[in-house]
Amino acid sequence: MRLNSPQINLITRACMKASRSLIRDFGEIENLQVSTKGPGDFVSSADKRTEKILIDELQKAHPDYGIVSEEAGIINKSNKVNRWIIDPIDGTMNFLNGIPQFAISIGYEENNEIKCGVIFNPIMNEMFCAEKGNGAYLNNSRIRVSNKKNFGDALIVTGGPKGISKIKDKIFSEYVNVSKNVSNVRKLGSAALDMAYVACGRFDGYWQRELNYWDVAAGIIIIKEAGGFVDFFEEDTKYPLKKNVLATNSNIHKELGDLINKKDIE
Ligand code: IPD
Ligand code: CA
Ligand code: CA
Numbered sequence: 001m002r003l004n005s006p007q008i009n010l011i012t013r014a015c016m017k018a019s020r021s022l023i024r025d026f027g028e029i030e031n032l033q034v035s036t037k038g039p040g041d042f043v044s045s046a047d048k049r050t051e052k053i054l055i056d057e058l059q060k061a062h063p064d065y066g067i068v069s070e071e072a073g074i075i076n077k078s079n080k081v082n083r084w085i086i087d088p089i090d091g092t093m094n095f096l097n098g099i100p101q102f103a104i105s106i107g108y109e110e111n112n113e114i115k116c117g118v119i120f121n122p123i124m125n126e127m128f129c130a131e132k133g134n135g136a137y138l139n140n141s142r143i144r145v146s147n148k149k150n151f152g153d154a155l156i157v158t159g160g161p162k163g164i165s166k167i168k169d170k171i172f173s174e175y176v177n178v179s180k181n182v183s184n185v186r187k188l189g190s191a192a193l194d195m196a197y198v199a200c201g202r203f204d205g206y207w208q209r210e211l212n213y214w215d216v217a218a219g220i221i222i223i224k225e226a227g228g229f230v231d232f233f234e235e236d237t238k239y240p241l242k243k244n245v246l247a248t249n250s251n252i253h254k255e256l257g258d259l260i261n262k263k264d265i266e
Contacts, residue, residue: 002137002140003116003129003130003131003135003137005116005134007108007131008116008131010057010061011058011116011118012129014057014106015054015106016120018050018057019120021046021050021053022046022049022122025049025050026046026095026100028042029043029096029097029098030098040096043092043096046089046095047070047071047088047089048071048088050089051069051071051072051086051088054069054086054088055075058106064082065084067084068083068084068213068241070087070088070212080112081110081111082109082110083108084106084108085106085109085213085217086105086214087104087192087212089102089103089104090104090119090190090191090193090214090215091189093189094188094190099189100121101121101189101190101193102121102123102190102193103119103120103121103122103190103196104118104119104120105192105214105217105218106217106218107217107220107221109217114132114217114221115132116129116130116132116221117129117130117217117222118218119192119193119195121193126138128200128218129222130222130224132225133225134225136199136200136222136223143201144200144226145199145200145204145227146203146204146249147249147251148204148251148252149251151181151252152181152183153182153183154182154204155182155183155185155186155203155204156178156182156185156206156256157185157186157188157194157197157198157205158175158206158208159187159188159189159191159208161210165210167209171209171210174259174260178207186203191208191211191215191245192215192218194206195216195220195222195230195245196219196222198226198228198248199219199223200226204249204252205249205256206246206248207245208244208245210242210244212241212242212243213242213243215243216245219247227249228247229248229250229253230247231245231247231253231257232246233245233246233257246260
């Protein structure tokens with residue numbers, strides 16, 4: 001990896017450390033799947049274990065930095081200048097079912113702007129990272145978004161709706177609408193990896209509603225540094241951590257955006 005700012009070094013070190021216990025926990029899932037108790041409680045403790053290792057490592061270096069983390073919530077709320085945005089396991093449902101499509105996702109923000117980020121899938125040993133102005137990488141190789149220009153040929157990824165969503169019909173009609181206009185649509189179950197996959201050209205675009213900031217914080221800088229576009233649409237100022245995301249290779253941004261904003265989708 002050619003990125004070596006202090007923040008990136010710190011995040012990657014924390015990810016490597018946390019991933020050792022995460023890999024062990026994932027190995028246990030198979031046994032738990034067939035047990036009568038099931039893996040549910042175990043997964044939430046794996047989530048918390050991973051998060052604790054990450055937070056401990058990051059705090060060792062910067063005890064005063066703000067943290068927004070999915071399980072632990074907000075730490076050092078008054079520090080709005082330097083913040084870590086953490087999702088200890090993005091793709092919990094996959095993890096729970098023994099599907100190796102999940103990742104640790106950490107973004108670093110300065111004055112409300114994401115400066116660097118890491119998304120690490122420990123099972124595939126794929127570490128996506130980026131730093132403002134210094135490009136995006138997958139392990140040691142520089143990555144770029146795809147060069148596809150024809151929207152009709154695009155492979156798009158999306159996610160949701162969750163079971164509790166109140167806008168399921170709207171999300172499904174968006175899905176139908178997009179799938180009628182592109183080559184195909186996938187759903188892989190980890191927003192962070194969906195964004196990382198746009199950054200390295202595996203997908204041409206991604207959109208999803210009802211996300212949280214920690215799902216996408218690291219992905220924002222990784223896609224931008226890989227040459228793509230990221231937008232948030234229909235922002236709700238009352239809930240700044242809630243996000244609807246549109247991210248593409250930039251060539252197809254307008255087409256995908258126009259479809260999602262279409263008035264007849266209600
Ligand atoms: C979820 C994943 C999933 C997305 C959900 C997220 P979690 O995060 O990113 O792909 O569809 O909206 O909540 O719960 O696994 O950290
Ligand atoms: Ca998540
Ligand atoms: Ca999570």
